[in-house]
Amino acid sequence: MHHVKGTALRSKLFALAVASAFSMAAPPVIAQDAGADTDVSTGVDDGGLFRDIGFSFSGFVRFDSAFHTDSDENPNNQRTNPFNRKNTGRSAFPSAGLGSVANLQESLFPGVAGADIGRLLGSGLDTTIGNLLAAAPGIPSIAPRSTNPGHNDWNLNQLRGKFDVTLTLGSNVSIYSSLRTVYDFGTYDEFERGDSRDTFGNPSAPAGFNQRKSRYFEYADYQDGGGSCVNYLERCGDNYMADFTALYLDVTAGPLLIRMGQQQIAWGQALFFRVFDVPNGLDLRRHLILDDALEEYADERISAPGVRVTWQATDQWEADAYAQMFTPSIYPNANTPYNVIPSQFTVHETWTEKHRGEDFNYGLRLRGNFGNWGLQFIATQRYRHEGTFRWIESGAVKDLPGLPGTGAIMAGTPLEADPTGVWSANEWFTFAGSARLDGVEGLNTLVREFQPFTGLLAGSEIGGSKEAAARELDLFFSIGGGLAAGNLNGGGLRGHLIHEYHKEEVYGAGISYVVEAEPGSLFDQLIINVESHYTPERTFTEKSLSRDFIESDESVTALVMEKYHRWFQEFPATYMVFQALHQSDSDLFGQHLGCQGGTGGDPGTVAGEFNRKTKQCGDNKKGGSNNVVIALMQPFPNYIYRLTGAALLDVEGGLFLQGGFRWSPGNDLTFDFIYNYVDGNLYGDENTNALQAIDFADDFTIRAAYQF
Numbered sequence: 001m002h003h004v005k006g007t008a009l010r011s012k013l014f015a016l017a018v019a020s021a022f023s024m025a026a027p028p029v030i031a032q033d034a035g036a037d038t039d040v041s042t043g044v045d046d047g048g049l050f051r052d053i054g055f056s057f058s059g060f061v062r063f064d065s066a067f068h069t070d071s072d073e074n075p076n077n078q079r080t081n082p083f084n085r086k087n088t089g090r091s092a093f094p095s096a097g098l099g100s101v102a103n104l105q106e107s108l109f110p111g112v113a114g115a116d117i118g119r120l121l122g123s124g125l126d127t128t129i130g131n132l133l134a135a136a137p138g139i140p141s142i143a144p145r146s147t148n149p150g151h152n153d154w155n156l157n158q159l160r161g162k163f164d165v166t167l168t169l170g171s172n173v174s175i176y177s178s179l180r181t182v183y184d185f186g187t188y189d190e191f192e193r194g195d196s197r198d199t200f201g202n203p204s205a206p207a208g209f210n211q212r213k214s215r216y217f218e219y220a221d222y223q224d225g226g227g228s229c230v231n232y233l234e235r236c237g238d239n240y241m242a243d244f245t246a247l248y249l250d251v252t253a254g255p256l257l258i259r260m261g262q263q264q265i266a267w268g269q270a271l272f273f274r275v276f277d278v279p280n281g282l283d284l285r286r287h288l289i290l291d292d293a294l295e296e297y298a299d300e301r302i303s304a305p306g307v308r309v310t311w312q313a314t315d316q317w318e319a320d321a322y323a324q325m326f327t328p329s330i331y332p333n334a335n336t337p338y339n340v341i342p343s344q345f346t347v348h349e350t351w352t353e354k355h356r357g358e359d360f361n362y363g364l365r366l367r368g369n370f371g372n373w374g375l376q377f378i379a380t381q382r383y384r385h386e387g388t389f390r391w392i393e394s395g396a397v398k399d400l401p402g403l404p405g406t407g408a409i410m411a412g413t414p415l416e417a418d419p420t421g422v423w424s425a426n427e428w429f430t431f432a433g434s435a436r437l438d439g440v441e442g443l444n445t446l447v448r449e450f451q452p453f454t455g456l457l458a459g460s461e462i463g464g465s466k467e468a469a470a471r472e473l474d475l476f477f478s479i480g481g482g483l484a485a486g487n488l489n490g491g492g493l494r495g496h497l498i499h500e501y502h503k504e505e506v507y508g509a510g511i512s513y514v515v516e517a518e519p520g521s522l523f524d525q526l527i528i529n530v531e532s533h534y535t536p537e538r539t540f541t542e543k544s545l546s547r548d549f550i551e552s553d554e555s556v557t558a559l560v561m562e563k564y565h566r567w568f569q570e571f572p573a574t575y576m577v578f579q580a581l582h583q584s585d586s587d588l589f590g591q592h593l594g595c596q597g598g599t600g601g602d603p604g605t606v607a608g609e610f611n612r613k614t615k616q617c618g619d620n621k622k623g624g625s626n627n628v629v630i631a632l633m634q635p636f637p638n639y640i641y642r643l644t645g646a647a648l649l650d651v652e653g654g655l656f657l658q659g660g661f662r663w664s665p666g667n668d669l670t671f672d673f674i675y676n677y678v679d680g681n682l683y684g685d686e687n688t689n690a691l692q693a694i695d696f697a698d699d700f701t702i703r704a705a706y707q708f
Helices: 002-024 101-108 114-138 351-355 407-411 425-434 439-448 466-480 690-694
Strands: 054-068 154-168 173-184 234-236 240-253 256-263 304-312 317-325 345-349 360-370 373-383 388-391 415-422 493-500 503-514 527-540 550-565 574-583 625-635 641-650 654-666 669-679 699-707
Touching: 154 699, 373 527, 407 415, 415 425, 415 466, 425 439, 425 466, 439 466, 466 493, 641 690, 654 690, 669 690
Parallel strands: 345 493
Antiparallel strands: 054 154, 054 699, 154 173, 173 240, 234 240, 240 256, 256 304, 304 317, 317 360, 360 373, 373 503, 388 493, 415 493, 503 527, 527 550, 550 574, 574 625, 625 641, 641 654, 654 669, 669 699
């Protein structure tokens, strides 16, 4: 019901927007008397009713191309999963064999009675036991993940357009519209259903968020099998999108400005960091966070319909308030170049069904200027844009191979037998670590929170032992691959997650100071800005994907120092910025600093049980996350050339470097060359720095644009 209503609302809004844009794109044709606006005494036309109407149009057409420069492919996609076609260890069976049915049951189903195992396996029990005993004397490896490997030379090939229209209706009223269009040519090794087959040669099931042909913009809807556009006033498909980043009416009345319509609200100014930039989420579908850092998320920040009121109360104080339809951050879709969610998991999205057109975010900012000093205060009530993830019932009634009738049981668990899922304990722990999850507790939570169904599948909690967890996981993958049907090579199990959004309140304060020193000196006109915000009981994804989320108070503080300084008389001034960020409870991407999983060929590591009071995991003394940024921009004489650079260091051992060069040869042409380098394992434990999650994303970008 909500989905239908949300779709109808979006269609009406978009139709209204298109009609408005086209009406603004050409001067209005108005029938009137030839002499209606002519002064009869002078014979001069003074414009009359329409003398204050103004019109302007601008924009650009641009081609963006990003060449993949890293030897590592994106591990989160099906065709570039590092486990494809590679044997990996399986620990469900001791290499010396089991010897007897009793030993088999005790090894694989510790503490589970044979009758309970029989309820699961039914008439297939004897056959399964026989298969296990025959195979047990030493299967040290498992058949490799069956997906066809892929290789990508390109991360991005997109044709873009931006069309801005301003219509001035008088000295106090104006309308602004900005339409963005994007087409992705899809020049990558795309995933298709037939690329993944189980060990019986069957392809993956056609349904599901992560199992169809690659979608670059349309967000898959697991519930109805269709797709949707997350943004208001957006139309999208597999390879294209068109949206209004702005479509609003401005009305001024003395010190009051009222802005109504589709808009972005950018309170923050920092590069990479979003301390005060809390009203809107980010759309990461196009180029993740790898665009020009000095653009300050201008292309990523999501617009939404709302009302914003700005009041210049006094010469010193300004108040800025908004109410805006909630729109979440948008992650790249599965099997697209910059995907950050492992594609072995199906995500059930709640945005369309529960929030679209239903929920609003609200906020207020007070800003004061007192000579060289500045003060800011913010207070917002919002739904957190990133949301949380947890296990959910798959709802997929699909029998385990060789075990008829088990589909109803599987539907009550977060697991689904499918070759696009996880194939081994090693794969499970590797992706748990890279996603900042606890692989051992993830299994325990899956078993505990989905009884009695997981119990009927002989699932049991295994405490904190990674070896026991690996044994149980590999057993599940063996059964999921068709062990009961005589297939001893194992197979895939997909995990099902739900994406939910939680209300929170954010309070912040900031202070700035402009240094006055000897004119022309390095410190003269240096702007020092400190911003901090506090969120009580912020909700985070739990590291075992439990429905019992982590709730903790978080503070985020940033120091920003920026300045324009002229080093050489012949060159324009250089823009320089230094930033430092401290987050008490989460990393740069908003993931909680709790227990970590494992990586590599080892079954995995676990730091210990998470203590919600101390926000620590075992003996792991997490003191929050810290990041440092240095950036600069240097134009050349006549502004024909421009150099830019930015470096982001996660002090836990992650580094992001960006270098840029712009050439403006004239004739409204510009060419940008941007190199992005990410090292998520500079030093220390790679699982403890946020940048490891995008370590695969190195690229060299070329932008060719014509502006009008």
